[in-house]
Amino acid sequence: MLSEQFIIEAKLKRDKVADFSVFPFNLSAVANLDNVRFDPSITFFVGENGSGKSTLLEAIAVAAGFNPEGGTKNFSFSTHASHSDLDQYLRLSRGIKKPRDGFFLRAESFYNVASEIESLDSEPAFAPKIIESYGGKSLHEQSHGESFMALMLNRFSGNSLYILDEPEAALSPTRQLTMLVRIKELIEQGCQFIVATHSPIIMAYPNALIYALSETGLQAIQYEDTEHFQITKQFMNNHTGMLRNLLAD
Ligand SMILES: Nc1ncnc2c1ncn2[C@@H]1O[C@H](COP(=O)(O)OP(=O)(O)OP(=O)(O)O)[C@@H](O)[C@H]1O
Numbered sequence: 151m152l153s154e155q156f157i158i159e160a161k162l163k164r165d166k167v168a169d170f171s172v173f174p175f176n177l178s179a180v181a182n183l184d185n186v187r188f189d190p191s192i193t194f195f196v197g198e199n200g201s202g203k204s205t206l207l208e209a210i211a212v213a214a215g216f217n218p219e220g221g222t223k224n225f226s227f228s229t230h231a232s233h234s235d236l237d238q239y240l241r242l243s244r245g246i247k248k249p250r251d252g253f254f255l256r257a258e259s260f261y262n263v264a265s266e267i268e269s270l271d272s273e274p275a276f277a278p279k280i281i282e283s284y285g286g287k288s289l290h291e292q293s294h295g296e297s298f299m300a301l302m303l304n305r306f307s308g309n310s311l312y313i314l315d316e317p318e319a320a321l322s323p324t325r326q327l328t329m330l331v332r333i334k335e336l337i338e339q340g341c342q343f344i345v346a347t348h349s350p351i352i353m354a355y356p357n358a359l360i361y362a363l364s365e366t367g368l369q370a371i372q373y374e375d376t377e378h379f380q381i382t383k384q385f386m387n388n389h390t391g392m393l394r395n396l397l398a399d
């Protein structure tokens with residue numbers, strides 16, 4: 151089955167921006183942004199540290215109705231307001247169908263999501279505990295990678311929108327391959343993914359739309375043309391030679 155497209159495009163309301171010299175509008179990725187179209191299945195943002203991937207991803211997630219701190223749309227906790235107001239300058243074009251569920255994974259705030267699940271579950275309620283859908287074991291009692299896999303395998307489900315910032319951070323190469331298999335299952339069940347990543351394994355997902363963020367803005371590129379693919383390949387093909395050059399006195 152083809153994935154339903156929940157988010158088709160994000161357009162920057164450039165006429166509303168008062169000053170392109172201040173954050174976040176001064177980032178090349180934002181300053182040069184007109185609109186960004188999304189793949190119905192999976193779109194990647196790649197680029198150097200500080201190129202603006204998280205800023206853009208977070209604004210898209212908030213404009214799509216997620217809490218800037220991450221989690222499902224039902225979570226409305228806030229620990230500190232660190233997000234930019236870029237979401238207010240984005241106009242999202244949405245598909246006809248609404249996502250049934252979704253998750254915004256902020257690389258640095260997964261701990262807060264785990265804490266929120268525990269605190270919601272500690273209150274008396276007739277509904278099943280939320281943690282049951284995360285594999286039954288407290289996410290705090292699982293390793294970073296284990297808890298993320300529990301989330302993907304137990305909580306992620308069909309017809310949903312997933313916005314993930316560096317999901318590979320917790321995962322071994324083997325688990326990253328498992329993640330690709332899970333992404334395929336979810337896409338076949340009608341999910342849409344928007345993912346910021348540095349992982350040459352994750353971004354290898356077949357037929358994905360990859361945007362590279364650079365000084366010139368956002369550019370759609372082929373997987374083999376990403377710096378991640380080329381540098382990793384060069385390194386793997388000749389790591390001793392490359393290290394010798396790199397570390398030579
Ligand atoms: N609140 C803020 N005020 C000013 N500048 C900020 C703020 N938050 C982030 N920045 C800057 O914006 C730039 C983009 O940050 P962002 O986190 O979006 O980059 P990134 O592409 O996700 O990087 P990484 O790959 O390291 O995660 C960085 O140079 C960062 O220092």
Ligand SMILES: [Mg+2]
Nearest residue numbers: 203204205315
């Ligand atoms: Mg980031």
